[in-house]
Amino acid sequence: MMESQKFAIVDLETTGHSPASGDRMIQIAIVIMKDWCIEKTFTSFIHPGKPIPIFIQDLTNITDADVANALPFEDHANEIYELLQDAIFVAHNTDFDLSFLQSEFMRAGLPKWRGKKIDTVELSKILFPTSLSYKLGDLAADLDIPLDNAHRADDDAKACAYLLKKCWEELLSLPLTTVEQLHKKSFQLKTNISQLLFDALQIKRKSVEQEKEIIYYNQLALKKRPVKTKDWEKPIQFPKTVDEKMVLFQQRIPSFEERPGQFQMMDAIWEHLNNKSELMIEASTGIGKTIGYLLPSVIYAKQNNKKVCISTYTTHLLEQLLASELPKVEKILGCNVNVTLLKGKQNYVDVAKFEQLLNLRDLSYDETLTILQVLVWLSKTTTGDLTELNVSGGGQLFIDKIRKNNESSKQQQSFDYYERAIQESEQADLIITNHAMLLADIVRNEPIFDSIDGWIIDEAHQFIQAAVNRDETIFTFTNWKYVFGQIGLSTDEQLFSKFQAVALKNQLVPIQLFHQLERKYMRLVNLFDKAMQEIVFQMKGFKPKGKGETKQSAFLSELVLDQGLMKSVSHAMQNWIELAERIVEFFKGDIEQVPKQHKIVVEQWEYWIREYKIKVAEWDEVFLQQSTEYSSWIEIDVRNLPGSIRVIKKPIDITNTIQHLLNPIREKAAIIWTSGSLSVPNNERFIADQLGINRNVPLLTLQAPTQYYKGAQAYIVTDMPDIQAVSQTDFIESVALAITRIVRATNGRCFVLFTSQDMLRKTVELIQESELLHDYMLFAQGVTNGSRMRLLKAFQKFSHSVLFGTNSFWEGVDVPGESLSSVIVVRLPFSSPDEPTFKAKSLLIQQQGRNAFTELSLPEAILRFKQGFGRLIRSSQDKGVFIVLDRRIESKSYGVEFLKSLPKISIQKLPLQDMVLEVEHWYNNKDEERKQVDENDK
Secondary structure (H helix, E strand, O other), X not given: OHHHOEEEEEEEEEOOXXXXXXXXXXXXXXEEEEOOEEEEEEEEEOOOOOOOOHHHHHHHOOOHHHHOOOOOHHHHXXXXXXXXXXXXXXXOOHHHHHHHHHHXXXXXXXXXXXXXXXXXXXXXXHHOOOOOOOOHHHHHHHOOOOOOOOOOHHHHHHHHHHHHHHHHHHHHHOOHHHHHHHHHHHHHOOOOHHHHHHHHHHHHHXXXXXXXXXXXXXXXXXXXXXXXXXXXXXXXXXXXXXXXXXXXXXXXXXOOOOOHHHHHHHHHHHHHHHHOOEEEEEEOOOOOHHHHHHHHHXXXXXXXXXXXXXXXXXXXXXXXXHHHHHHHHHHHHOOOOOEEEOOOHHHEEOHHHHHHHHOOOOOOHHHHHHHHHHHHHHXXXXXXXXXXXXXXXXXXXXXXXXXXXXOOOOOOHHHOHHHHHHHHHHOOOEEEEEXXXXXXXXXXXXXXXXXXXXXXXXOOOHHHHHHHHHHOXXXXXXXXXXXXXXXXXXXXXXXXXXXXXXXXXXXXXXXXXXXXXXXXXXXHHHHXXXXXHHHHHHHOOOOOOOOOOXXXXXXXXXXXXXXXXXXXXXXXXXXXXXXXXXHHHHHHOOHHHOOHHHHHHHHHHHHHHHHHHHHHHHHHHHHHOOOOOEEEEEEEEOOOOOOOOEEEEEEOOOHHHHHHHHHHHHOOOEEEEEXXXXXXXXXXXXXXXXXXXXXXXXXXXXXXXXXXXXXXXXXXXXXXXXXXXXXXXXXXXXXXXXXXXXXXXXXXXXEEEOOOHHHHHHHHHHHHHHOOOOOOEEEEOOOOOOOHHHHHHHHHHOOOEXXXXXXXXXXXXXXXXXXXXXXXXXXOOOOOOOOHHHHHHHHHHHHOOOOHHHHHHHHHHHHHHHHHHHOOOOOOOOOEEEEEOOOHHHHOOOHHHHHHOOOOOEEEEEOHHHHHHHHHHHHHXXXXXXXXXXXXXX
């Protein structure tokens, strides 16, 4: 029994990762745990026989002086070996600690240690599937495990021991069926977690606890849905005068400061909701925009027993609305707000699909791990929203298979999270959704949207991008090859051979049909490969832009593709689909007689037919339907052909799409567009025109009082090289030097914003190689793994951190308070002239005899610039520096317009050296002020 099992929890600090290259141990700690109590601890410094590298000293706080009098590993080897006997070896990443230790035992002349091992990284991923990070320090913070000195073996080993215990407690809290399912699948894991699961099972089977919060879908345990009811409430009146508003706010929030802009916004929204009219509001940070629209919306919905729908662009903003802003409104109004979060179908798990895939054999390690994570998550989630999960890259492919889509079968409401959300929204005062869902569901005609009386479209400038994304098609060679690979031939281990075996076993389908189907499949794959070779051949005429550059792109219209060949791929696919469907028909009559594991194969076969139908539509869309309203281009990387082929098709102008969607709504409901940036100097209707908003819809501009920005400083560095005058290498060296000096002056907490992914990567690589910021956490979009949101959350967790991002990072990112001290703008955020969407739009404007720079390029760049500054000051207490390294802001005539778009703050122009001194001075003052505030709070 595991209860009296002995665990040896081990942590090592070393001079590096490779004992073979001479890396050695500098500290070891072993915690012995029995019956979930710590019995004894062994910890010792070890002399590595060589100096400790500086960055390891920084990481671990272990210096050469600490190990000067320590003994080498050989002197401790026997004692350590003895401690590990009859124990299960536990570490946070056993691959590293155990293999390092085995090398050291070998060097000391001891035999290889043999025994079971448990990796707490692997275990935590399974039992805490929604954790943002599986680093020991992050898990310790999340689970309230004390860890004062991370990267010191003694503290780390103890924290790892408590983590193991937390995992055990978590395991015992899961439903019995979940633990059974976990145990069944756990034999493919890398470490002996199955042993732990088996022991938990023995205990769970003996206990007779009722699982009140759980419902069952066949063999899956799901968390019961919390019941929401609509209570009767006393009517709420809208506070019409300033005095009424002050009374309402101050009753509930004693420290409330009046913001005239916020009150103006509330009045305007109240008026337009009641008149069912349209309005645009540009509200700078500091207005209190979210409360400004939530309050009138809630009062309107409750007074009229109607619904108001709020749509935002980023998931982050959705979460913020629910977690912090709505509770404030409930507090101010003294009532509960019935709110439902609605996302697009594909965000929700399809429980039936997951249950089918549970029975798959021959799963990869990533798939197995992800299945275990989903099993645990289903017993906890109330939303079924897959974005809650933190899975590996390989796991993401599995997650895509269990998403709900339009083909998903209707399930009983209690197991269908999407239907649940729709049903809950019928009781709601507010529906919160995102632009993508809104655009998709207006088209899909979800009846829920008929009962909405008012629409608040927040981050309105992003509605354009959402409409583009909805209409874009992306073809990738690798994705198509993956889809072909799933079917395979009769000689493979893939689905075709399994399906054929099932059909023949049940004697339902003549074998000739399978021979025929296989021939059609081979013809299809053959034609597809020919079409790809044709693209590669055509692209040879287009040279990469820069020296040493391996990526190329060309508009589809610039290539002379063989249309006959493109059509034949489409026909071949249609032919395969028709026969594949005909074969399924043979099963239909006798499906009840087919054994369960065979049924799963048939269902998978049907799933892939649906996928092939989506694919053939995509092929026709990309290669066979050309239209002047879309731009289509091909991207390749010459180092990887045909593997890197991508074709992207995007709409050039989405004004008509948006009008088509929203005109029916305009007839019966209010539409309020709001954002921090809807206008630019000299062109206040830049966004309105792209959204196709009528010229007579008013634009209300609200700016926070100057006092709000008192903590902001802007600097323009005057001695940066001109990118045109020096080589790219020299320019990047100057940028890297400037960044490292600024980061050191502000102690991190810094965003660095680039316009080119290539320059970002080269700058980050140079900084890493130089080790000038080795004691900082560097997160870089496109370099560090993870989505934009995950990078942002990781960045916020560390005080010494720097986040490098490109244009897409400039928008919709919110880092309040101390988490951000400086924003560095490396280049003014103009779109690259070669970026195909931008190029297509520019060409269109030029063909109409207009100026693409002043009408498109400049206003877009100014909007992004405003967005970049907007990241910095998110409250009147925030302090931050905004630093521009691009000389064009001074040397070009349009530079003034960028500066005009900033609030009225102090802007200083200085050489780098002086600017860094100023920033250090400013930052030290900031620290002093903070200490003063802390003292006063005490």
